[in-house]
Amino acid sequence: MLEDTIIAVATPPGFGGLGVVRISGKRALAVAGRVFEAKSGGKRPFPVRRPIFGTIRDPERRAALDEAFLTYFKAPRSYTREDVVELSVHGSPAVLESILRLGAKAGARLARPGEFTLRAHLNGRLDIIQAEAVNDLIRSVSLTQARISSRQLGGSLSRRIARLRGRLISLLAAVEAGLEFPEEGLRSGPAAWRRSLSAIVSDIDRLVLSHEAGRALSQGVTLAITGRTNVGKSTLFNALLEEDRAIVTPFPGTTRDFLREELVIDGIVFHLVDMAGLGRAAHPVEKRGIARGQRIAREADGLLLVIDASRAWSEEDERLVRRYLSRNAILVMNKTDLPGKVDRKKVRAIAGENPIVEVSALRGKNIDALRGAIRARFAPRTPETEEVILHARQQNCLQEALGALRRAEKLLAKRHSEEVPAEEIRAAISFIGELTGEVRAEEVLEEIFGRFCVGK
Amino acid sequence: MAGRKGFDIVVVGAGHAGCEAAAAASAMGLRTCLVTIHLETIAQMSCNPAIGGLAKGHLVREIDALGGLMGLLADETGIQFRLLNRSRGGAVQAPRAQCDKAAYRLAMKHRLERIANLSIFQGIVAQVVVKKGAAAGVRTIDGTFLPAKAVIITPGTFLNGLIHIGLHSYPAGRANEPPSVELAEQLKKLGLRILRLKTGTPMRLDRDTIDWTAFTPQPGDDEPVPFSYRTRGPLKNKVDCHLGHTNAATHAVIRRNLAKSPLYGGKIKGIGPRYCPSIEDKVVKFPERARHQFFLEPEGIETTEVYVNGLSSSLPYEVQREILDTIPGLDQAKIVRPAYGIEYDAVSPTELFPTLETRKIRRLYLAGQINGTSGYEEAAAQGLMAGINAALAVKKKQPFVLRRDEAYIGVLIDDLVSSGVEEPYRLFTSRAEYRLMLRIDNTDRRLMGYGRELGLVPDAVWGEYLAKQERIAKAAAFLKKTRVKTEAGDSLSLCEFLKKPEIRLEDVLKWSEFPGALSDEESRFLESETKYEGYIRKQEREIAKAARADSMKIPGGIDFGRVPGLTREAVEKLEKKRPTTLGEARKISGMTPAAVQNVGLYLEILRKKGAQRPPVPRGTGPDDE
Structure with a gap:
């Protein structure tokens, strides 16, 4: 797990009807709690995966900046597998920026491009193919591309590659068994x-x-x-x-x-x-x-x-x-x-x-x-x-x-x-392993003994 | 026996690990004591009467090139020799010998007894004496204290050994020999993580009660290949092994009696080796197979005992008897020693440095089955390395650690200390990333220089090695520069000609005779180097690349807690060791390749911070272009 908590605006820059700020990390909830106040006056913990209505306030000036919905995704059931909070506000760049500033003050760090997905990958939620698909999906200009990317994000290509890899490992195990025994x-x-x-x-x-x-x-x-x-x-x-x-x-x-x-x-x-x-x-x-x-x-x-x-x-x-x-x-x-x-x-x-x-x-x-x-x-x-x-x-x-x-x-x-x-x-297995970002040798031996009967 | 000043090194246990350790340490000039329970069982081959085979034969060669004893003695006491995979490429050929067990024991004892500064002592060690966090000697069960500057423990299966035959069990280190209970308890108290493992051995039969006509003879090679660079004169095959098979009736007996198996009955908790399964394991796991093969291997010349390779079992004696009754040729055979299973304690090898010194207690080294391995060869290789490193430590010299790309010994020890074991570990050639480079025909080139430097390779052997290299260099140059015309009219160097898959060196030399004689060994080397050339160059590049990655600097002030995706345990280890390069991080025990990869990725991000994209595609963020 990472020590620091990251924050970023997740919607495109400029004026928009809505703007979303995403916070991920151990302190996501704490950071959100510093800037968000629930309308119902209900105290934290915030409910999980259910938006609640409230206001964004500067804790020092006590002035309300905007109305907002807060959604809390509890680790590991979130995009990054860390605690994630999403604040949905009106899409004024000024408001969004001040939320980032307040968040930074509360201990979050501005995220680098792609860092949420990087975390999702490093925390084991997405393999590299899926991480690539996230980006493709966001950037897809055609429905065909979106459809393909979305399927790949769901792991369809990863599974296909995993099956290929499995078949290669079985084959190698068979060849190796002949050599070793x-x-x-x-x-x-x-x-x-x-x-x-x-x-x-x-x-x-x-x-x-x-x-x-x-x-x-x-x-x-x-x-x-x-x-x-x-x-x-x-x-x-x-x-x-x-x-x-x-x-x-x-x-x-x-x-x-x-x-x-x-x-x-x-x-x-x-x-x-x-x-x-x-x-x-x-x-x-x-x-x-x-x-x-x-x-x-x-x-x-x-x-x-x-x-x-x-x-x-x-x-x-x-x-x-x-x-x-x-x-x-x-x-x-x-x-x-x-x-x-x-x-x-x-x-x-x-x-x-x-x-x-x-x-x-x-x-x-x-x-x-x-x-x-x-x-x-x-x-x-x-x-x-x-x-x-x-x-x-x-x-x-x-x-x-x-x-x-x-x-x-x-x-x-x-x-x-x-x-x-x-x-x-x-070599082929390791190239295929590179595809999804994983390479291991022990599996070949696993296969030998799973499938073959070998004596001493 | 102990001099007043004590010893430099005490080795506990005189199996294959202990003997190599003691011989190496004493040859390096240190006063060494080898303590064992019975002097009669020094270098006992507790299980099969064979040394070598794939990967194992490679290990024996490596031990020999470094100046160890196993290869020399296996040649000396061998009674049948084979080079396995003779029809395949040089990288997967390995010698194996059936040895006369009694002769091997005696030969080893004889040799050790003649080493000037080595004392052999009969005793049961109950305790390692630890002073200020370092081993300071051992105490035997009768209270004798043997002071030493370093201690090497090689107890085989003796730590808390428990033998099972059917549902009966009794404490023993080997059939009818007392186990080491006190030492096992003490190692636990020292805080070493203990594993419970299991292995087994088949029954031995009386040669004269077997109907040999029922089995297929497996003769040795016409021209045996020795293990050792020091072996002189031709080796002689004196016996045949024989091949046989179980049948449906055998399997029915086993299935009917599974409840009497300590393993299937749930009595054995230890984890056994998958690659060396008992016959009951094979029958259960591969129900579709109508038969399983076994080999009948003589245990020696002077004995009628025959080892049944493939029928390892922990079923009760009566069932073993019944199993033999179903096999034509063995139905009248007399069991002289029943098969048994044994559970024993081992120490998780992640407790060790790559020198085989424990991380918790300085100057305490472990080698052999205690580290979770199985096999004489694996044990001997570790024993040799522990002996060398203990000696170097006492002499206050740099440790000796082999890399994965230069020796199977490096692969073996690195696997053990960095990944640990879950079952008895056996070496395979496929465990090596650079198999084509780790061959029996280039072992001397890879390792003999080290052996020489350590003082373990005698002058005469070294002189021969140098002469051999000169002959090889001459022949290699000759192959490169001599050109011949093919029938198609192309001009080819002999080297290019030799690259063709079906062509052997002797075929090439028919075209143009090499002025000088080459031994079989030298021919094999030239063939391998030529035929694998493209692959070898590629692997050399990979090795260089890996070395570059390992040399990646880790900044001193780095906060490992910020590296993504690391477990708390990995962070703690990194914070404690503070590695300065990625290579050092990789060597920390328990660091997974994925963790190291993440550290590398993080360093990469730090380096590029702000300037460029992270190496993984972008998700959503305010800075999206």
């Missing part, structure tokens, strides 16, 4: 180990693959608008955002650097990037803009490849389209308000799998259809029941584990002496 005539052997190993590998692989969707959910999907100069990329950018964000002129090469804005479609965040058109550069600044644009296009999760439908199809169009078509892209035929000069059949033939949407960015024609196409093509697919890996840290641990297990598979397949694949499995 060569004369016992144990029955499991390389064939059985490889079977369970490949099942585990494919499970971890599924989790690793889910990170693509997870990353898109947690960080958004980057979409680059690309195409030749003067095809109307910036107009399209503005049209999608429904505001005049980019400067649009009739002159080619107006956009020299890139612009980046958030576009939210059905709760999914897309980072829409407008950039310099690809083509012959007239100016060194433009040249650099183009180079930059090419890099962004390369790194983007998806492309909106814009073609001017009112101009004749050129070799340059052809080159551009062919170059980017292997990528995840939507072909946008712009300027359909003007007479068309592009052979649709030809474009369709080149486009292959990639969808084609005809729009007039200028007139806002068919922009909704384009939004729909963007969602259909680029939104991360997340099955309701599957776990999704949202974090790069989790992803790294899983990939390291996967790498080790694939090596173990190969070594076993080559009939390598088992102490080396065992080494790889051990």
